[in-house]
Amino acid sequence: MIRFFWWLADELSRTLDPGEREAVWGDIEESGDTAGQALRNILGLVARRQATLWKNWQPWMTLALLVAPLGVMLSLASRLVAYGNALPLWMYFDNWTWTYLTNPGARLDLLVSAEHLFGECLTLICWSWPAAFYSGSSRAVQSQPARRCFVFWNCSHSY
Amino acid sequence: MVMLGEFEYLLLSSAVRLAEHAYGASIRAEIEQATRRRCSIGALYTTLDRLEKKGLLKTWMGDPSPQRGGRAKRMVRVTANGIREAAAFYNAVARASRGVSWQGSRAKVLG
Numbered sequence: 001m002i003r004f005f006w007w008l009a010d011e012l013s014r015t016l017d018p019g020e021r022e023a024v025w026g027d028i029e030e031s032g033d034t035a036g037q038a039l040r041n042i043l044g045l046v047a048r049r050q051a052t053l054w055k056n057w058q059p060w061m062t063l064a065l066l067v068a069p070l071g072v073m074l075s076l077a078s079r080l081v082a083y084g085n086a087l088p089l090w091m092y093f094d095n096w097t098w099t100y101l102t103n104p105g106a107r108l109d110l111l112v113s114a115e116h117l118f119g120e121c122l123t124l125i126c127w128s129w130p131a132a133f134y135s136g137s138s139r140a141v142q143s144q145p146a147r148r149c150f151v152f153w154n155c156s157h158s159y
Numbered sequence: 160m161v162m163l164g165e166f167e168y169l170l171l172s173s174a175v176r177l178a179e180h181a182y183g184a185s186i187r188a189e190i191e192q193a194t195r196r197r198c199s200i201g202a203l204y205t206t207l208d209r210l211e212k213k214g215l216l217k218t219w220m221g222d223p224s225p226q227r228g229g230r231a232k233r234m235v236r237v238t239a240n241g242i243r244e245a246a247a248f249y250n251a252v253a254r255a256s257r258g259v260s261w262q263g264s265r266a267k268v269l270g
Contacts, residue, residue, distance in 0.1 A: 044201030
């Protein structure tokens with residue numbers, strides 16, 4: 001448990017600026033804080049830093065104009081792809097026979113299904129990468145909280 | 160002029176007392192000793208940032224030391240403005256407390 005607390009505190013502290021992280025860990029080491037105290041201290045600092053970021057209007061604007069619309073569209077598209085391909089994939093995996101490759105008609109069906117799946121996955125990749133790149137690099141939306149929302153939103157909806 | 164908060168005043172007075180030895184851990188220990196309460200690193204560092212933005216103190220990264228595992232310190236120096244604001248806060252508290260005794264379990268008005 002103690003090792004987990006140290007690990008968690010270390011992971012949380014990575015969200016801080018490198019200089020501040022070094023000073024904070026030095027203070028913790030010098031004060032002789034226990035793992036629990038270190039975790040509480042880091043958690044408190046990270047929470048305060050995040051809360052401060054959300055006091056500005058930029059993260060809220062980015063969330064409303066970029067993250068939410070892109071996140072919703074991307075998650076809907078992911079779900080459509082998953083629903084559309086679930087049945088053919090299950091059919092092929094659960095009832096696999098080499099006839100699918102030897103029979104010309106079945107082979108054509110298999111190729112069409114594979115082409116659909118590949119094309120849709122490629123489209124999703126091509127869509128999500130520039131969306132994430134834009135939200136991560138654009139000067140207009142230099143907002144760490146909004147970027148985290150984007151990643152969290154898409155990770156949670158892709159399931 | 161904006162009145163300081165009590166924690167801001169505690170931080171400034173600790174940093175002045177510590178002089179060239181004022182940095183995160185030493186200020187924290189000084190505040191804990193003075194108030195006999197735990198001082199969180201989060202409160203300390205966010206208050207340092209706030210006071211630095213107000214121009215009441217300056218911070219910079221100092222040299223690493225072995226007792227800190229070779230990690231650098233965030234050194235603190237109170238500016239002339241900071242000293243002025245802390246003095247104003249102290250004088251306000253002293254004026255507000257004039258004629259009031261906090262000895263014992265009840266407050267008394269003296270004189």
